[in-house]
Amino acid sequence: MTNREMNARVGAITERIVKRSHDTRTRYLERIGKAASDGTQRSHLGCANQAHGFAACGIADKGVLRGGVAPNLAIITAYNDMLSAHRPYEHYPELIRSAAREAACTAQVAGGVPAMCDGITQGEAGMDLSLFSRDVIALSTAVALSHQTFDAAVYLGICDKIVPGLVIGALSFGHLPAVFIPSGPMPSGIPNPEKAKVRQLFVEGKVGREALLDVEARSYHAPGTCTFYGTANTNQMLMEIMGLHLPGASFVTPDTPLREALTRAAATRALALTALGNEYTPIGRLLDERAFVNGIVGLNATGGSTNHTLHLVAMAAAAGILIDWQDFADLAEVTPLLTRIYPNGSADVNHFHAAGGMGFLIRELLDVGLLHRDAGTVFGQTLEAYTQEPGLDGDGALVWRDAPAQSGDPAVLRPVADPFQATGGxxxxxxxxxxxxxxxxxxxxxxxxxxxxxxxxxxxxxxxxxxxxxxxxxxxxxxxxxxxxxxxxxxxxxxxxxxxxxxxxxxxxxxxxxxxxxxxxxxxxxxxxxxxxxxxxxxxxxxxxxxxxxxxxxxxxxxxxxxxxxxxxxxxxxxxxxxxxxxxxxxxxxxxxxxxxxxxxxxxxxxxxxxx
CATH class of the missing domain: 3.50.30.80 (IlvD/EDD C-terminal domain-like)
Structure with missing residues (x-):
């Protein structure tokens, strides 16, 4: 039995956020509304400005950009080949440019943002820069978009501070549509409990450094995000449940045909959302109070990273929305814990994805009214569409199918009727x-x-x-x-x-x-x-x-x-x-x-x- 009505407590918390944010949200919406009403910024640039903007393009792209009537897509990338999660982004710009050309549009790498790894800097001096890197990323995003030659943007970022920083930067240009494109998790390595056990044995002096390095290297062993449910993978859950990913995109592994198809589709969707078409969806309006409440519910339902008690507050503030820690706690009281992913269990995100993943999770939360069903998404439909998962048909074309009706592994993912615990924790x-x-x-x-x-x-x-x-x-x-x-x-x-x-x-x-x-x-x-x-x-x-x-x-x-x-x-x-x-x-x-x-x-x- 499902309840199609909104949970009264979730509705009340959302409403108090709306009231608390009235003045700041109104000012924000007025600001991005004015930016949108000014029309395509590129058309207002002087001839020399425009010539600088397309000087390095090929002949075909240059002709489209000179015409000024087709969307131009900004690519903001956090690519580097040191971070496993960001190495797959090396070839994404060409995929995105190719998808744009197929739509008779253009795409350009507008700029890069830094991407540091907390796993590398843990316990080291560089960790003192980690949280501040989020705000540097927001600033870098603003610099990249400041050329005002773009009609929408796609964001290539996945790890701890990168996604929140990209969201803050994107919201500063809230009149532009935005689609976030993940790279996916690395394949599973050694079991997480084994890794944790060896770490503790090393601290106790019972095994040496060689044994510790061996277990760490077998855990973090390939391109993609680390597979435990830390901040990086919590970011991906949030981007999907808040409607900024395509349905089911978060946990598809890198360098696969499905991952490539999703990347191309994400670029195509971003181009469809511009003010030059009929589906104009600026990120500043899409990320409203409902979207942030959905994110907090998802955080609680999955036992996600505590870092998001900082990041979601900062992200919301960038959209003129005022969130308090009390909102997190109150939503936790009515949100059941539906997953056990390391460190809250022994499984990793690949096991979660295989058990039913985001489509199963979102459907369960929607069915009892814990999520705002009518929240906007970049998919062009409401959150209901996110109860699907992607696949490829016999011809290799991207298709979406209903997520599994039952969890494939109740030790990892459970229905609302049988949660791991009654509250999010x-x-x-x-x-x-x-x-x-x-x-x-x-x-x-x-x-x-x-x-x-x-x-x-x-x-x-x-x-x-x-x-x-x-x-x-x-x-x-x-x-x-x-x-x-x-x-x-x-x-x-x-x-x-x-x-x-x-x-x-x-x-x-x-x-x-x-x-x-x-x-x-x-x-x-x-x-x-x-x-x-x-x-x-x-x-x-x-x-x-x-x-x-x-x-x-x-x-x-x-x-x-x-x-x-x-x-x-x-x-x-x-x-x-x-x-x-x-x-x-x-x-x-x-x-x-x-x-x-x-x-x-x-x-x-x-x-x-x-x-x-």
Missing amino acids: LKLLNGSLGRAVIKTSAVAPERHVIEAPARIFHSQEALQAAFKAGELERDVVAVVRFQGPKAIGMPELHKLMPPLGSLQDRGFKVALVTDGRLSGASGKVPAAIHVTPEAVEGGPIARLRDGDLVRLDAVAGTLSVLVDAQEWAARPLAAEDLSAAHEGVGRDLFAPFRTAVGRADQGASIFTGGAA
């Missing part, structure tokens, strides 16, 4: 230590409440050293502070999981509290992350001392220190000399970012740093 924590978020979908229920003495650290390295010295062999709440966006750029602290997981496996009560990030690979240790206000801004976390009793309660939604209120109020704030973390590996160049960046619950963005 994302909780907002409030208390005497500030605001934070926690993802509990991979945490055992008996560990959802941890009360233990604090041990204070001001770096990942200090915690690692204490673990190796045997100083953490007890119940402990590890507090790693001065990691926030203003302090050092809010790095991910994923390398803390093996030592903390090892302590937990020995029977100790263990939790992490930090104003840094942890990502979608947060795993089994309860972690209150993104604590705001951060320590460097005088947040309460800066008052903590070793031995203070800290209570993390993911059931009640609290994060508190159990210290006498009068004593707590009288305590001075800790300080830290962060100058060493502001130099080297380009970090000195990002001083303006650290000054301008906003709070974590405002998206940790330089564009919303002044937000109230």
Whole structure:
């Protein structure tokens, strides 16, 4: 039995976002409406401007561009051949140009954006640039589109900060249609639990570096995204459930005939959406409050990356939409967890895709009214069309078929009637230590409440050293502070999981509290992350001392220190000399970012740093 009506709670949360965003969204829509009413920008350029824009084109493309009546498609690419997920993009521009020519149109690489890998920089100085790279990508997108010679754009990006940055940049040019084109996940390597086990054994000194490198190389072994469900693959889920991918495009593996057909089709759809045709669909209007609520529901239903409690807020703000962490928590309460993908289970995204994937997931959520069925999409239809999956017919042509009626593997993907748990597992924590978020979908229920003495650290390295010295062999709440966006750029602290997981496996009560990030690979240790206000801004976390009793309660939604209120109020704030973390590996160049960046619950963005 299905319910075609909108879930009342989801509808109410959407409506409060609409009301909260009324003024900012109205101003945004007026701005992109004016840009659209000015018509094709290319036609207003001077002759010299236009000549510069097509000087390097071939004769046929030059003739089309000179005519000025056929759409010209911008390609914004995050290609590099170091990141496995982005290597497949090397040949996409030619596929896109070819598809455009078949439609008597043109396509040009408008510009490139940086793409860094958090997997390479984990625990290294370069990680301090990671979150800021999102805003650099948005700026780079704006530079690429500033030539105003385009009628629509396709975006080639997939990993952690790249997709959110591209969305923010695209929304700055919100009068242009936009289609996002994924590259897909690499084939499955060794089982994820085996990888996690060897990582922990290495931290415990039970295996050597050669064994660790071998298991990592067999896990990350081919072109495509890493197969665990971290931020990169959460990005792909979001782009599909928010209507910016073609149906079923997210998790088709690279370098296959189906992947190529989807890429060509995406370019064709982008050209069909321009103001020069009859299906004008600017991204600034498509990404409305309904689309962002759909994204948050999808995040909760899949146990997706906690990084999106930052990214979705920043992306929405770029469209004049104001989202709060409370919206995430309230939507989690009515959204069942329908997937178990590592680190929330042992399977990877290829197993999820094979079990029914996005088409099955979207249909299940639509059938109980948890998604806005009428939300717009680049496919030219409502979200209902995303209950299909792509394939090739006998002639190699792209076709869409209904997604499977039943899950192919209930250990990975389940219907709403039989979820893994009743709620999405994302909780907002409030208390005497500030605001934070926690993802509990991979945490055992008996560990959802941890009360233990604090041990204070001001770096990942200090915690690692204490673990190796045997100083953490007890119940402990590890507090790693001065990691926030203003302090050092809010790095991910994923390398803390093996030592903390090892302590937990020995029977100790263990939790992490930090104003840094942890990502979608947060795993089994309860972690209150993104604590705001951060320590460097005088947040309460800066008052903590070793031995203070800290209570993390993911059931009640609290994060508190159990210290006498009068004593707590009288305590001075800790300080830290962060100058060493502001130099080297380009970090000195990002001083303006650290000054301008906003709070974590405002998206940790330089564009919303002044937000109230």
